[in-house]
């Protein structure tokens with residue numbers, strides 16, 4: 001079975017752990033958001049690709065929720081002493097090794113989609129990672145009086161400055177990375193991870209041609225709600241949803257993605273059992289919904305969410 005997943009960082013990697021665990025023999029491909037990427041202190045940072053790579057490799061820091069396990073911050077201390085970089089944005093030493101390696105390959109002229117396998121080949125991830133695009137399409141946030149990179153809005157301001165809009169800078173000239181359209185066309189099942197609908201899944205679907213490829217696949221497309229009981233599970237995605245006029249609820253996010261039968265991207269949608277009441281409004285929009293537990297807390301619950309998503313897809 002070929003399973004293709006659209007994914008952001010934290011929600012994406014937890015869901016991918018479940019897919020890999022439930023379907024160890026499947027051919028799993030993740031199309032990963034690059035909107036959070038940026039050049040910083042001379043290196044290219046790719047937070048969502050790295051979060052997924054570290055998590056699937058068992059190298060992620062589970063207590064802190066980001067970065068590498070066993071991390072140290074000696075280089076960050078030196079950068080701070082030189083006054084270089086953002087004092088509120090700490091890059092660990094091991095993490096910087098990844099950024100240096102990626103930057104080395106990018107500067108040698110390779111596109112990101114060729115750099116990713118060179119980095120991931122070090123570990124047995126069990127999932128093929130594809131960046132959504134090779135172009136540098138970065139998410140910027142428009143706020144009162146200006147605009148900033150998503151990373152500054154999210155990490156420095158903790159998403160507390162009201163966002164007026166999100167701009168995917170450079171998106172109009174971008175195309176899906178090599179392999180992305182084929183991974184959708186050849187899939188038996190396409191899944192939307194419970195990732196941020198605006199700056200993760202939204203930034204992936206904004207790449208010209210990508211949403212059309214989701215609409216064109218013969219595979220069923222099923223999404224998993226990142227919203228449980230009217231709240232985000234981790235992070236501050238509600239601030240992103242508010243900015244685009246979507247309320248923080250499992251049904252509002254499904255209606256925002258829309259039914260494939262009505263120019264949207266979904267055939268099916270999983271909501272948490274706490275959001276049972278969302279099933280009917282989602283169904284009336286032409287999206288088959290089911291209520292199942294959606295907390296990705298441990299291996300067993302993650303694998304069960306993956307099975308529920310794939311089984312809903314295969315039943316459509």
Ligand code: GDP
Pocket residue numbers: 007008009010011012013014048051193194195196197200201224225226227228231232233234235237294295296297
């Ligand atoms: P980011 O790129 O690191 O921000 O991560 P993603 O975009 O992949 O995912 C962020 C979203 O994951 C948040 O909106 C959370 O609500 C959602 N999320 C995190 N943990 C869980 C979970 O256990 N269950 C569900 N259903 N959603 C989760």
Ligand code: CA
Pocket residue numbers: 008009010033036047048200
């Ligand atoms: Ca992200």
